[in-house]
Amino acid sequence: MSTYGGDEVSAIVLDVGSCWTRAGYAGEDTPKAVFPTSYGYIEEEKEIPPDPDTQMEDVIPTSENKPVKSVEKRYIIGDTGVAAWRENMEIKNPLVDGLIQDWDALEKIWDYAFDKSLRIDPKEHPIFVTECAWNTRDIRERLTELAFEKYNSLAFYVAKNPVLSAFAAGRPTAVVMDCGASSTSCVPVVDGYVLKKGIYKQPIAGDFLSEQLLQLLQQKFDINVVPHYMIAKKTSVDPDQPANVEFKERPNTTGSYHKFMQMRIMQEFKESVCQVSEVTYNHSSINTRPMKYFEFPDGFNTSNGSLRFSVPEILFDPRFITQPQDGPNFDTSALLGIPQMIHQSIGVCDIDVRPNLLNNIILTGATTLLPGFADRVNHELSSMNPGPKIKLYAAGNTIERKCSSWLGGSILSSLGTFHQLWISRKEYDDYGRGIVEKKCDN
Amino acid sequence: MSSSSGVDLSEECLEFFQDLKLKKKYKYILYKLDDSYKSIVLEKAVEEATYDDFVSELTSSGPRYAVYDFDYEKPGEGQRSKIAFYSWIPDDSKVKDKMLYASSKDAIRKRLVGVAIEIQGTDLSEVSYEAVLEKASRSN
Ligand SMILES: Nc1ncnc2c1ncn2[C@@H]1O[C@H](COP(=O)(O)OP(=O)(O)O)[C@@H](O)[C@H]1O
Ligand SMILES: [Mg+2]
Numbered sequence: 001m002s003t004y005g006g007d008e009v010s011a012i013v014l015d016v017g018s019c020w021t022r023a024g025y026a027g028e029d030t031p032k033a034v035f036p037t038s039y040g041y042i043e044e045e046k047e048i049p050p051d052p053d054t055q056m057e058d059v060i061p062t063s064e065n066k067p068v069k070s071v072e073k074r075y076i077i078g079d080t081g082v083a084a085w086r087e088n089m090e091i092k093n094p095l096v097d098g099l100i101q102d103w104d105a106l107e108k109i110w111d112y113a114f115d116k117s118l119r120i121d122p123k124e125h126p127i128f129v130t131e132c133a134w135n136t137r138d139i140r141e142r143l144t145e146l147a148f149e150k151y152n153s154l155a156f157y158v159a160k161n162p163v164l165s166a167f168a169a170g171r172p173t174a175v176v177m178d179c180g181a182s183s184t185s186c187v188p189v190v191d192g193y194v195l196k197k198g199i200y201k202q203p204i205a206g207d208f209l210s211e212q213l214l215q216l217l218q219q220k221f222d223i224n225v226v227p228h229y230m231i232a233k234k235t236s237v238d239p240d241q242p243a244n245v246e247f248k249e250r251p252n253t254t255g256s257y258h259k260f261m262q263m264r265i266m267q268e269f270k271e272s273v274c275q276v277s278e279v280t281y282n283h284s285s286i287n288t289r290p291m292k293y294f295e296f297p298d299g300f301n302t303s304n305g306s307l308r309f310s311v312p313e314i315l316f317d318p319r320f321i322t323q324p325q326d327g328p329n330f331d332t333s334a335l336l337g338i339p340q341m342i343h344q345s346i347g348v349c350d351i352d353v354r355p356n357l358l359n360n361i362i363l364t365g366a367t368t369l370l371p372g373f374a375d376r377v378n379h380e381l382s383s384m385n386p387g388p389k390i391k392l393y394a395a396g397n398t399i400e401r402k403c404s405s406w407l408g409g410s411i412l413s414s415l416g417t418f419h420q421l422w423i424s425r426k427e428y429d430d431y432g433r434g435i436v437e438k439k440c441d442n
Numbered sequence: 443m444s445s446s447s448g449v450d451l452s453e454e455c456l457e458f459f460q461d462l463k464l465k466k467k468y469k470y471i472l473y474k475l476d477d478s479y480k481s482i483v484l485e486k487a488v489e490e491a492t493y494d495d496f497v498s499e500l501t502s503s504g505p506r507y508a509v510y511d512f513d514y515e516k517p518g519e520g521q522r523s524k525i526a527f528y529s530w531i532p533d534d535s536k537v538k539d540k541m542l543y544a545s546s547k548d549a550i551r552k553r554l555v556g557v558a559i560e561i562q563g564t565d566l567s568e569v570s571y572e573a574v575l576e577k578a579s580r581s582n
Contacts, residue, residue, distance in 0.1 A: 029537070167446070170505070170531035170540030172547045173562055191548060192446045356562060393533065393564070400537060411541040417448030417480055442446065 009154070011126040011413040014113060015161075015406040016106070018095050019181030019206070019366075022406040023113035026128065027414030030399055031406050033117030038260060039105050040076035040089045045069050075105070077112040082260070085229040087252040091260040097203065098132035098183055100139050107150065114151070122147075126155035126422055128413040130405045133160050133187045133194050134201065140440070141433040148428045155422035156436075157413065160194055162187040163442045164408030168400070169393050171360045173353065177342055177377075179315065180365035181206045184338060186345035190353055193442060198348050200341045204314060206367040209274070210266035212311050212322055217269075219325070220307070226298040227261035229253075234299040243298040269294055273308045276372035279379050281313050281320075312370050316380065339380035355388050363394040366402045445549035447542060450481045456553060458487045462511055463525060463556050470496045473507040473550060479542060482507065482550050493571050501566060505531045505543040507550050512559065514578055524558040524578050527551060533564050 011026035016037055024031035048068045076082055082091060094102035094109065114122050127147045131140065140158055147156040162176035166189040175198075177186045185201035187194055214225060226245065233246040273292045283306070291303035313320040318335035336344065346357045361381070363374055374394045381390050395401045412418060423439050431438075444450050461467040472485040485506065488496075493510075500508050508528040516522045529551075531543045551560070559577045563569040 163446075167541050167544040168537055170533065170535060170544050170564060171562060172529065172544045191551075192545065359568070360562065360564070389567075391564075407537060408541055411538050412447060412545060415447055415449070415479060415542070417450070420448045421446075 009125055011128050011155075012114070012118065012120060012122065013128045013130075013406060013409045013413060014110070015130040015403070015409065016095070016100075016109060017180060018093065018098060018183065020402075021109055021113065022403055023117050024406070024410065025118070026410050028410060029407065031403060031410075033113060034403075035078045035112070035117065036082055037095065037109065038082060038091050038093045039108060040082045040086065040091050040257070041105075042074045042076070042086065042089050043071050044074055046072050073104075075108045077108055078116065083264070085250060085253065085257070088254060089257050090254045091256040093182075095182070098185075098201075099135065100143075103142065103146075107146070110146070110151065122151040122153050125153060126157070126413070127151065127153040128157045128159070128409050130161050130164060130409055131158050133162050133185065133196075133199055135160075137437060140436050144423065144428065144433045144436040148425065148433075153425075155424050156428070157418075157422050158436060158440045159409060159412070160187075160442050161405040162189050162194060163192055164412070165362055165364045165404040167192070168404045168408035168411070169362050169395070171362065171393070173356050174360040174362050174393075175342060175345055175357045176362045176364060177338065177368075178365040179205050179338065179363075179367040179373075181367075184315065184341065184365075184367075186338075186341045188345055188349050188353075188357055190349070195349055198345045200336070200345045202335055202341070204318065204335060205365070206267075206270070207263065209270060209311055209314060209367070210263050212314065213266045213269060213274075213307075214262055215324065216307060216311065216322055221300070221302065223296075223300055225262050225265055225296060227258065227265060228297045229261055231298055234297075237299050237301070239293075240302050241300075243296070243300040245298045265297060270312075270370070273304050274312050274370055275308055276312045276316070276370050276376045277309050278372045278375040281309070281317065286310070312373075315367070316376060337380070339377055339384060342377070342381060343384055358385060358388050359391045361390070361392045363392060364401060364404045368394060369398065369401060444552075445546045447545040447549075449475065449479065449542070449546035449549050451549050451553055452476075452481050452483045454484050455482060455550065458484055459509060459554055462487070462509060466511065468511070470508060470510040472500065474505075475542060475546065482546065497566075497569055497571075500528065500530050500569065501532070505529075505535050505539050507543070507547070509554065509557065510574075512574060512578060514575055516579065522578070524581070525554075525556055526559040526561060526574055526578070527554060527557040528561045528563055528569060530563045530569065 013026050015022040020034050021037045022031035023033045094105035100106050147153045165176050166174040172192050173190050175188050183201050183203050184205045188198035230247050232248040235244040237244050273294050286306050286309045291305045293303050295301035316337040318332045321332050323329045346354055374392055378392050427435050458471050468487045469491045471487045473482050474485045476483045510526045512526045513523050529547050531540055
């Protein structure tokens with residue numbers, strides 16, 4: 001079995017996150033390919049001609065022998081593909097709450113990673129995938145089946161994101177706080193194993209902040225956030241003046257595509273404008289902080305004040321959520337701020353591991369890159385736990401922060417000794433897909 | 443499975459541990475991963491040293507595992523001794539080393555029977571005498 005351990009054939013490492021899919025070779029320190037997990041699709045109606053055998057002249061047409069219409073989905077995967085405007089293209093995400101829901105789309109993503117991004121034949125490689133801590137047994141088994149049945153891979157392994165992030169931070173025992181795109185989670189890991197009862201998660205993370213920003217900016221400035229694809233020509237305007245723009249003809253644009261492109265602008269806005277208050281939020285001191293300038297794609301430009309702090313504040317105090325003007329209100333009563341989530345996640349663990357967990361809090365996921373994020377978590381946790389020592393770990397390297405689980409998987413699966421851990425083709429053939437519970441028990 | 447990485451332990455590591463535990467032959471032992479990253483091997487076993495000697499040796503090069511025969515005063519009960527196990531993976535290590543040492547810890551830790559205190563060290567304060575003493579006093 002040593003044929004695929006170590007240097008001979010490198011494993012392929014896949015991390016399908018809610019926002020980005022990262023794919024690359026084991027042993028490398030960055031994924032070769034990073035592309036959106038959201039995919040585009042266009043439904044095309046195809047007429048299937050009726051079966052000629054059943055067509056008889058003297059039969060009155062019934063619904064059965066009329067031409068049958070079938071709808072075929074054409075998939076568009078990859079960064080340039082989904083961002084390019086196309087008539088009737090819808091954008092969708094195959095994950096819900098971190099769990100794979102849409103298996104047809106997942107296969108298209110794997111296909112894209114293997115054929116287009118990496119240009120490899122999955123038959124010749126072991127495949128290592130990452131999963132969220134609350135993944136279900138059924139999904140792991142289906143992933144195993146997919147790797148062996150459809151892709152005929154040499155071997156397969158699936159490991160939990162927080163375990164990989166904890167190891168990559170040099171900590172077999174830690175609480176891993178992951179604030180990514182669709183969810184924020186806190187997961188205690190003890191000696192390399194997830195403590196299930198300590199998992200806290202909620203759907204308030206980077207994408208939610210983007211939605212809130214979009215809503216607030218549109219309300220506040222009475223503007224529509226206009227994505228690039230709509231713009232034919234723009235002229236620069238003075239700050240806070242209405243945009244001067246000519247639009248392109250874009251018939252049959254779907255709502256989901258338009259929203260996807262607006263969210264991309266909000267992502268840029270967050271990266272260049274937003275910040276977390278380093279200490280407990282205080283309106284008057286926030287109002288003294290410098291404003292930050294942002295120019296929208298249509299030329300509208302403005303300096304932003306409290307908004308740049310008050311929206312990220314949602315992560316720390318969900319009462320900062322702005323309720324939608326139309327549609328049902330969010331129920332914020334059950335939501336926790338991130339420091340509370342960490343505190344509770346540690347609180348349900350055995351009393352003897354708590355000091356060790358408090359001392360090893362890992363911050364990961366791209367939303368933690370907001371300036372002030374780590375300082376704030378530290379500030380709140382220290383006042384909640386006055387006695388014990390608290391230590392946060394957040395990788396200084398941006399790639400590590402965004403891709404810690406991919407990176408962990410890359411290192412682990414490149415080790416020569418890892419060959420004993422893979423599910424081999426033979427084991428799969430002998431025991432079936434249930435073998436994954438036994439072999440990948442992290 | 444021996445550990446999450448598949449890394450194993452060389453038998454020699456256990457023999458030296460037994461000598462520290464049963465014969466009090468050593469004050470501390472340092473272990474590391476061999477150059478091929480296949481197993482954990484003995485780096486050094488030291489017969490006499492102070493805690494400061496040990497810490498400066500432990501923290502002077504990259505990641506290590508270690509055991510130290512930790513002596514301390516328990517108020518009212520006199521001199522006590524406990525075996526402390528350390529995984530020393532400093533925050534400034536290379537990510538590959540962090541991954542390797544963290545995911546291989548169980549390969550050694552699970553085999554060392556008789557360890558009373560476990561230290562996960564990522565900076566100096568966590569392996570200081572005071573930090574270990576505090577853990578020693580909390581455990582029975
Ligand atoms: N520099 C940044 N500052 C703030 N938010 C960021 C930054 N970079 C990325 N994000 C946000 O982080 C989210 C993606 O996080 P990531 O950890 O990559 O998610 P996932 O693993 O779920 O795919 C997106 O909502 C994105 O807008
Ligand atoms: Mg992620």
